[in-house]
Amino acid sequence: MASKYKAPRGTQDVLPEVSWRWQRVEAAFRDICRRYGYGEIRTPIFEDTQLFVHGTGEGTEIVNKQMYSFDDRGGRSLTLRPEGTPPVVRAYLEHGLASGGVQKFHYIAPIFRYERPQAGRYRQHTQLGVEAIGAPGPDIDAEVIALFHDFLTEIGLEGAVTHASSIGCRNCRPALSGALRAFFKPKLDDLCDFCQARYETNPLRILDCKVPADVEARVGAPSALDHICDECRAHFDAVVALLTELDIPHEVDPTIVRGLDYYARTTFEVVHPSLGAQDVVMGGGRYDGLAEALGGPATPGIGFGSGLERLLLVLGEDGSSPGPDVYVAAASDEARGAAFTLVLELRRAGLSVEVDYTGRALRAQMREANRLGARTAALIGEDEVAAGTVTLRDMATGEQESVPAGQVVERIKAGPGAGGSRT
RNA sequence: GUGACCGUAGCUCAAGGGUAGAGCACCGGACUGUGGAUCCGGUGGUUGGGGGUUCAAAUCCCCUCGGUCACCCCA
Structure with missing residues (x-):
């Protein structure tokens, strides 16, 4: 509990x-x-x-x-x-x-x-x-x-x-109820307890009852539509x-x-x-x-x-919720600041973006990206920070490419997989 | 409101008076900047809650809360 x-x-x-x-x-x-x-x-x-x-x-x-x-x-x-x-x-x-x-x-x-x-x-x-x-x-x-x-x-x-x-x-309605009462009157004792009560309050409901005896009793009953x-x-x-x-x-x-x-x-x-x-x-x-x-x-x-x-x-429960557009992964603790800056930049550009908040290893971050169903993983490590680039990985194909920081939004919006090289 | 069945780990379920377990999931490692497969290890439970019987209760009894099915009702 x-x-x-x-x-x-x-x-x-x-x-x-x-x-x-x-x-x-x-x-x-x-x-x-x-x-x-x-x-x-x-x-x-x-x-x-x-x-x-x-x-x-x-x-x-x-x-x-x-x-x-x-x-x-x-x-x-x-x-x-x-x-x-x-x-x-x-x-x-x-x-x-x-x-x-x-x-x-x-x-x-x-x-x-x-x-x-x-x-x-x-x-x-x-x-x-x-x-x-x-x-x-x-x-x-x-x-x-x-x-x-x-x-x-x-x-x-x-x-x-x-x-x-x-x-x-x-x-x-009164005439319809009257016609139903007239029909059920001789059979009143055969009806279930509920229907005996309905006979008085709302005889229409007898037509709705599922008790087998009542289903039988209403054979030939007047139809609402005829009255x-x-x-x-x-x-x-x-x-x-x-x-x-x-x-x-x-x-x-x-x-x-x-x-x-x-x-x-x-x-x-x-x-x-x-x-x-x-x-x-x-x-x-x-x-x-x-x-x-x-x-x-x-x-x-x-x-x-x-x-x-x-x-x-x-x-039913077919299908799963749509994953984020991008998962930003930091390859080292030093790169986390740059990674988080990228996260906000991408979000402001209209993309849905997830990151790790618990300081886990890159491997764990990639596993998370996969589990969430992210379409693209954006990797930032010391190499990228030094070069002013971001590595984009298409999660479906595994293809990666290095993109200048200024072109990341545009590149992601163009869709994953449009270029890059196999890893 | 009536009757019946059922509540054990996040999920699906074992254990039916004698140390609470498995699979999946989760976390970590093998793989020191790279996910999905495999293997290894780990975290996680006052057995829905309360009371009773007993040397001993997840297990038996009572109450209660919740779920499910049918009735009823309705969306």
């Missing part, structure tokens, strides 16, 4: 040897969002607890048992963001952004939920998310799904499957048609149900088979009633959240 303290349960340290992977995915996401016109929004890491109670919904698992809530010294009840959407809608309303037409945002933000950790499920995780507020039509639904699809293509993640459905609006109103149906059909036209692979899956109260109409998720039980890599949908629930005007909105840790899990 190196320390008596450990990272809290369900959290993790991301060390430099892996954080470069995170940065790569984040950069790809930001670039896709730039192309689609989704500007970055940064909201506080904690919010008024009521924002989530009223936004995410009182009946939800998140609000009931997963929030990190605390009173601050002024007696305010605050909550660590358990979910990305309500803060964005809150900011949208707070800053009067409705007057600016459709607003599109993206964020990369830590999310906190008190859950039992397991692979792909953490108490602090990071979501890549997007929110488009103010646009009611099916085209924006398709755009958001397309954006994520392009993002997955960009980062080279293959094998993901996109499921989409519609759970109706506040006008037709939503004409407007909702037309909206969903249009979304599907657009996805098909855009060549975005997708499956219509009436069993997908989201766990948050505010979802309406289009819902979707992307799963990946390599992940086991926590296989949802992205989830989202339309939330046309959320702004109103937060005290604002009726405003349509749609967005998704995607778990960065899960994406990384799917991507």
Whole structure:
């Protein structure tokens, strides 16, 4: 035990040897969002607890048992963001952004939920998310799904499957729930305990249950898509048609149900088979009633959240972090001063440069250069200091050449291996 | 929140009541200004933490913390 303290349960340290992977995915996401016109929004890491109670919904698992809530010294009840959407809608309303037409945002933000950790499920995780507020039509639904699809293509993640459905609006949801209750009523005793509870609270969720008896019990159950109103149906059909036209692979899956109260109409998720039980890599949908629930005007909105840790899990651990451009090695203690001067000069010229800080032998410095994956080693010894030169070694080929001190930057930038002689 | 399995060196794992070990990694040498291969040597552990049983505990028992899997939930 190196320390008596450990990272809290369900959290993790991301060390430099892996954080470069995170940065790569984040950069790809930001670039896709730039192309689609989704500007970055940064909201506080904690919010008024009521924002989530009223936004995410009182009946939800998140609000009931997963929030990190605390009173601050002024007696305010605050909550660590358990979910990305309500803060964005809150900011949208707070800053009067409705007057600016459709607003599109993206964020990369830590999310906190008190859950039992397991692979792909953490108490602090990071979501890549997007929110488009103010646009009611099916085209924006398709755009958001397309954006994520392009993002997955960009980062080279293959094998993901996109499921989409519609759970109706506040006008037709009651009829849909009623139809489901009517269907399950005679079978109520056959359902699992959870589903018996869901029968009352949210019968849609019975369609989502994995208990074998329930899977059997729901054969022939009414499909959400057959019981939503004409407007909702037309909206969903249009979304599907657009996805098909855009060549975005997708499956219509009436069993997908989201766990948050505010979802309406289009819902979707992307799963990946390599992940086991926590296989949802992205989830989202339309939330046309959320702004109103937060005290604002009726405003349509749609967005998704995607778990960065899960994406990384799917991507695996191939490849290694890029090494420095140059490793500067001192052949003797007398040359260390000159070596360090060269290090700073090269860094100021824009190169990434490493050196030894522990006074080790040249051999050890070269081993380090190799381990780090440096492309070029720059050697300085007494000979070089006397001659005003630096010896550059191409680490891949072993070729070396002596270069006047003033030309080192230029020579390295020209790329290793362009000249020199074998050793 | 429920159930199950698991925590030994930086990493992957041995030792199942009697001196805590190996491989990899790391450091050094062979090679006194030159990396990747090979050989030799070395550093490194109050066996997750606490308590108990015992002459003796990594090993058996209890508690606790953490991880993993499933449920649940979700990203």
